[in-house]
Amino acid sequence: MAVASATRTLTMAQAVAEAIGQEMERDPNVFVMGEDVGIYGGIFGATAGLLKRFGPERVMDTPISESAFIGAAIGAAAEGMRPIAELMFVDFFGVCMDQIYNHLAKNTYMSGGSVRLPVVVMTAIGGGYNDAAQHSQSLYATFAHLPGLKVVVPSSAYDAKGLMIQAIRDDNPVMYFFHKGIMGLPWMAYFEGSTTPVPEETYTVPFGQARVVREGTDVTLVTLSQMVHKAAIAADELSKQGINVEIIDLRTLVPLDVDAVVRSVKKTGRLLVADEDYLGFGLTGEIAALVAERLDSIRLKAPVRRLGVPGVPIPYSRPLERAAIPQAAHIAEAVRGLMAARVA
Amino acid sequence: MAVASATRTLTMAQAVAEAIGQEMERDPNVFVMGEDVGIYGGIFGATAGLLKRFGPERVMDTPISESAFIGAAIGAAAEGMRPIAELMFVDFFGVCMDQIYNHLAKNTYMSGGSVRLPVVVMTAIGGGYNDAAQHSQSLYATFAHLPGLKVVVPSSAYDAKGLMIQAIRDDNPVMYFFHKGIMGLPWMAYFEGSTTPVPEETYTVPFGQARVVREGTDVTLVTLSQMVHKAAIAADELSKQGINVEIIDLRTLVPLDVDAVVRSVKKTGRLLVADEDYLGFGLTGEIAALVAERLDSIRLKAPVRRLGVPGVPIPYSRPLERAAIPQAAHIAEAVRGLMAARVA
Amino acid sequence: MEPTPEQLLWMYETMLVIREFEETMAKVYLEGKLPPHIQKGLAFDIGGGPVPGEMHLAAGQEPVAVGVCAHLRKEDTVTGTHRPHHFAIAKGVPLDKMAAEIFGKVTGLGRGKGGHMHLFDPEHKFGCSGIIAAGLPPACGAALAAKKRGKDWVAVAFFGDGAANAGTFHESLNLAARWQLPVVFVCEDNKYAISVEKTVSTAIASNADRAGAYGMPGVRVEHNDALEVFEAAGEAVARARRGGGPSLIEVKTDRYMGHFQGDAEAYRPKGEVEELRRHDPIPALAAHLRKRNLLDDQKDEGIRRRAHGRVTEAYDFAQTSAYPDPAEAFQHVFVG
Amino acid sequence: MEPTPEQLLWMYETMLVIREFEETMAKVYLEGKLPPHIQKGLAFDIGGGPVPGEMHLAAGQEPVAVGVCAHLRKEDTVTGTHRPHHFAIAKGVPLDKMAAEIFGKVTGLGRGKGGHMHLFDPEHKFGCSGIIAAGLPPACGAALAAKKRGKDWVAVAFFGDGAANAGTFHESLNLAARWQLPVVFVCEDNKYAISVEKTVSTAIASNADRAGAYGMPGVRVEHNDALEVFEAAGEAVARARRGGGPSLIEVKTDRYMGHFQGDAEAYRPKGEVEELRRHDPIPALAAHLRKRNLLDDQKDEGIRRRAHGRVTEAYDFAQTSAYPDPAEAFQHVFVG
Numbered sequence A, B: 001m002a003v004a005s006a007t008r009t010l011t012m013a014q015a016v017a018e019a020i021g022q023e024m025e026r027d028p029n030v031f032v033m034g035e036d037v038g039i040y041g042g043i044f045g046a047t048a049g050l051l052k053r054f055g056p057e058r059v060m061d062t063p064i065s066e067s068a069f070i071g072a073a074i075g076a077a078a079e080g081m082r083p084i085a086e087l088m089f090v091d092f093f094g095v096c097m098d099q100i101y102n103h104l105a106k107n108t109y110m111s112g113g114s115v116r117l118p119v120v121v122m123t124a125i126g127g128g129y130n131d132a133a134q135h136s137q138s139l140y141a142t143f144a145h146l147p148g149l150k151v152v153v154p155s156s157a158y159d160a161k162g163l164m165i166q167a168i169r170d171d172n173p174v175m176y177f178f179h180k181g182i183m184g185l186p187w188m189a190y191f192e193g194s195t196t197p198v199p200e201e202t203y204t205v206p207f208g209q210a211r212v213v214r215e216g217t218d219v220t221l222v223t224l225s226q227m228v229h230k231a232a233i234a235a236d237e238l239s240k241q242g243i244n245v246e247i248i249d250l251r252t253l254v255p256l257d258v259d260a261v262v263r264s265v266k267k268t269g270r271l272l273v274a275d276e277d278y279l280g281f282g283l284t285g286e287i288a289a290l291v292a293e294r295l296d297s298i299r300l301k302a303p304v305r306r307l308g309v310p311g312v313p314i315p316y317s318r319p320l321e322r323a324a325i326p327q328a329a330h331i332a333e334a335v336r337g338l339m340a341a342r343v344a
Numbered sequence C, D: 001m002e003p004t005p006e007q008l009l010w011m012y013e014t015m016l017v018i019r020e021f022e023e024t025m026a027k028v029y030l031e032g033k034l035p036p037h038i039q040k041g042l043a044f045d046i047g048g049g050p051v052p053g054e055m056h057l058a059a060g061q062e063p064v065a066v067g068v069c070a071h072l073r074k075e076d077t078v079t080g081t082h083r084p085h086h087f088a089i090a091k092g093v094p095l096d097k098m099a100a101e102i103f104g105k106v107t108g109l110g111r112g113k114g115g116h117m118h119l120f121d122p123e124h125k126f127g128c129s130g131i132i133a134a135g136l137p138p139a140c141g142a143a144l145a146a147k148k149r150g151k152d153w154v155a156v157a158f159f160g161d162g163a164a165n166a167g168t169f170h171e172s173l174n175l176a177a178r179w180q181l182p183v184v185f186v187c188e189d190n191k192y193a194i195s196v197e198k199t200v201s202t203a204i205a206s207n208a209d210r211a212g213a214y215g216m217p218g219v220r221v222e223h224n225d226a227l228e229v230f231e232a233a234g235e236a237v238a239r240a241r242r243g244g245g246p247s248l249i250e251v252k253t254d255r256y257m258g259h260f261q262g263d264a265e266a267y268r269p270k271g272e273v274e275e276l277r278r279h280d281p282i283p284a285l286a287a288h289l290r291k292r293n294l295l296d297d298q299k300d301e302g303i304r305r306r307a308h309g310r311v312t313e314a315y316d317f318a319q320t321s322a323y324p325d326p327a328e329a330f331q332h333v334f335v336g
């Protein structure tokens, strides 16, 4: 349930940490595990201050043993605990994916619904600060492709808090992806729009409800996470050129708000999907397909367009990274291309 | 280069083992590693007979240490060897994915092209024999989503041999996916169409060239692996009802033969993608998107349709598995649906 | 630690139940899988019959399951492997629901969704996985939960000799030791990981010696004997229960059947199984019971009849239960 | 094994080069990252300046790199970590191309695509990874290739104390031991994995004791001293070279800087670094050289000047080199 009484502004990192702290206070079953979640407060600040408040029994620094501690979250959750496990960068999923997708994601189904696993795995995504191929990926589509995991990708502090509380209270496994470049860290450039007023009270943002960030009539721009802010920059520029972009922030990929996408594309007749994950076999294809499947009721004015990292690892060097990851300028250009295009 | 002089019929398993054996004879740098690849000959017969011919130095049974031995393949390949590593079931990728996608897939790029990693990782996919959620997945789209890996998914013995030889000779990492239900094993039901004439000589099937399995004018059916055979059954039935289906077997996902798909859809105006991998955020979305992006030159008669495992793990019980994995009847029904549908 | 008469008799009867369950399964499993009932050209069809898919049976390995589980309570957690029946039975998982699951019936533990390698019984705190070594971390987690809540509950993770070379083994043992979790890690050394012998896969002879890498006690049980397992496990479980931390036990045990049913076992020396069966742990325990005057012919007959009855009932229940409606395939991905 | 005078002088000069490379990097790294040159409200901008991204420096850990690499040849393989400069330099990776890579220049080892954590030099057989413990399996693979070809080449995998709790460590050591591969596993125990102390993460005090789990020799070097490392590594490398199989070495070493540059090190006891720096291994080796009459003021001055010159030249090369064309982002996913 959303609450209106926001008086303070928080960074996304602060919002995440606050959400976890409030839920830990409310529910003794909630605890946090991960590398450097204790005195360090999480490399990206998602657990800042929690060790001091809750002590090392509930804010547990782990060995570099992601399979063991994420697997332990499964076992603890089966016993009724509500663990939050931090995988420092999503790029490291390859060392612990078996526990995540063969067990955390499937035990409920394989047990015919008798096993409940209220686990949140939170993890950092995204590039933009030249951390290269093993520390800059987004990869949420990989998790959305596999069944059994809810997939949450907030773009602002307000959403980050509400979605985190929702995630912790959900009786199912949730993958929670925060983009480093919108956490509002004092040591990494970020998009101001991600730092927002955040109510002090607890509140939830429901899963499966996209947010219309900005209404428009010409083009539907489906996006999420940091790319929402690049989209906003592009939309500002485009509006000066008389092009009105409607921006949809998906907020969660599983469940996916198909209606929000369809409704908007019906209105605009044009779709651009802008993504920081790899372009092929991922999110952009899925959104494009949702529209392609509904061409009996959707009348497109232009072919669908997609932006993503096009089949290359994230390169290190600044000019290369900028070329590989879609920027606001790429979005604007793609929208202009859409306005110029026609369907056959 | 394809060769015509096939006089014998081989199962897909025999074709794979023959390809490996011939390449091992030709090139002393080729060797095989994996669990039960030795005296057992590979659980799915992909290395049958090789231990006897080449000895345990070149056909190496490994501990259950997929990260170690697939990672060792990387190190050996960097030294000029050409390892083939078997991951027994693709379902196990989660214990070794880091070596595969952060290293095998990226070292070439991260080194600016100076590191060559001619590694083949071969692995079994697919369901149909009720092996449940951890032994029935397809997952090739997960590998195609991530950059740096060629992705090969043969549907017949002829292709299996030619694609395997091509894979071994390729200087890049190749993921080679064989579907258990077309290997022609004496202990698992399979589709006869996968057992084909196979030339004794070595030959290659190039990557990135889809095969038109059957020409048709009404609907383009894009598929691969075992689903090719289900598609053929459906197409037979449909042709009796006067519907002519064109079946395209992608054969490789990376590189992807976009032209073959586009050419066919331009002709038929209708597209069905039939896949055994999970439906969302995967192959079917990608193919649908390729068409949606080209609606300036493609004129669709009906919305795109997709079949896949719809967001559920593979269930064990027979009636459940049959419902979750697309069958020939589902394909036929979807094609009929396409014929009845119209675009707006 | 000496087993009580009740424990001895429980171990004996449970071993009988396990053996009968497995031998029955070996027969039922073949139904519908052999010519002429299958696709032409096949010798066997893994997907045919009432029990399709892979089938890993534990006949011969009963001592590991009963020797350990004799020390457990309902609140203790057990995680098993791809070869899970003996563990499940010894942990008290209801035979009928377990059999029904293996038959893919809606009355099964997982309503037919999980199958033989994925038996989940939250009430009896049992779970397993088809992925090698995957049960170790969840066992650590259950133990962590117990510790956090101040309960004296323990967790047992069973796994094979092959699993002891998987990275997850290492991570779990270190975690459990560092956090002093009440876990007992039990390695079943049946000499093989499918066709790969332990000597081929493992750098040292006894996995119990790996305990030193984590500063935890490690014991190897040298015989496939319920009493020896009982003794080693008793110490380990008691240590865990009183907050003394984890331990590692390796048990030498014997796999009487193929890795899975249908395995031609070309890798096995001829006569090996016959030799192993000469040391069958069930008659060995019977002899011990008789020596202690806890068993005579009549009592044995009664126990065997009861064991047989329990297994028969379970198979009947499974066979006569209904399949789930196909629409159930699309349910239970998420709870609530 | 006593180092020759050449080896001693090489270790000394190489340590100086490493230290200077790292200290220079620490300075250059700050360029463009501090107010007022960055986004308002930030204290530091990791993505700014000529060297963006994370930066893990190894000042203080030189003895590990030089003590081991003193025994290596060009044909031997080394895999490093996310903190790779000292290993690369000791293995003979050209300083200029390495620096250029870290600056993201087209003249770099990876044409600017890899960056600081991903330095690949196939000619000098060096590679590294930003993923913890990921270098161990490829080192096994290089060793396997050498063994298959009958070469007496060895491979060395360096990794941190934190990495010794990762599953990949276990799998790699078992594989290397079982296959008797010519690998030397070298663990840098700098007490920390980012902020997590070894005592918090690791169940036993010395990772060298984990060698027993694989039946391989394990040695702990108790001081951050090039000579002690040299000795332990000499034995291990020689053993590997003569076909005697793998070994494990753990070296106690010291991290003088933050985990990465910009690390506030709130987790570090005050004064710890100052205390550690009192045992700087570079003056210690200089003193040893002087005692052995291999060094005097004049010679030292010459060596230092040369080291300084090499580092300066490398940075100049890097700074004056061009960036890759943006189109290069889409090249080199695959080779030819």
Ligand SMILES: Cc1ncc(C[n+]2csc(CCOP(=O)(O)OP(=O)(O)O)c2C)c(N)n1
Binding pocket: B035, B064, B088, B092, B095, C081, C082, C083, C130, C131, C132, C159, C160, C161, C162, C163, C164, C188, C190, C192, C193, C194, C259
């Ligand atoms: C991660 C992983 N790798 C490989 C397999 C395939 N597999 C199934 S059982 C098995 C052998 C297991 O051996 P062991 O642990 O000794 O158990 P046992 O079968 O002897 O009971 C293998 C390799 C798997 N299920 N999971």
Ligand SMILES: Cc1ncc(C[n+]2csc(CCOP(=O)(O)OP(=O)(O)O)c2C)c(N)n1
Binding pocket: A035, A064, A088, A092, A095, D081, D082, D083, D130, D131, D132, D159, D160, D161, D162, D163, D164, D188, D190, D192, D193, D194, D259
């Ligand atoms: C699999 C994986 N998990 C976590 C990380 C994040 N990480 C980077 S360095 C580091 C600490 C490594 O500690 P150690 O191995 O002791 O090396 P040191 O930094 O001390 O040199 C961590 C946790 C990673 N890169 N890879």
Ligand SMILES: [Mg+2]
Binding pocket: C160, C161, C162, C188, C189, C190, C191, C192, C193, C194
């Ligand atoms: Mg075994």
Ligand SMILES: [Mg+2]
Binding pocket: D160, D161, D162, D188, D189, D190, D191, D192, D193, D194
């Ligand atoms: Mg360290």
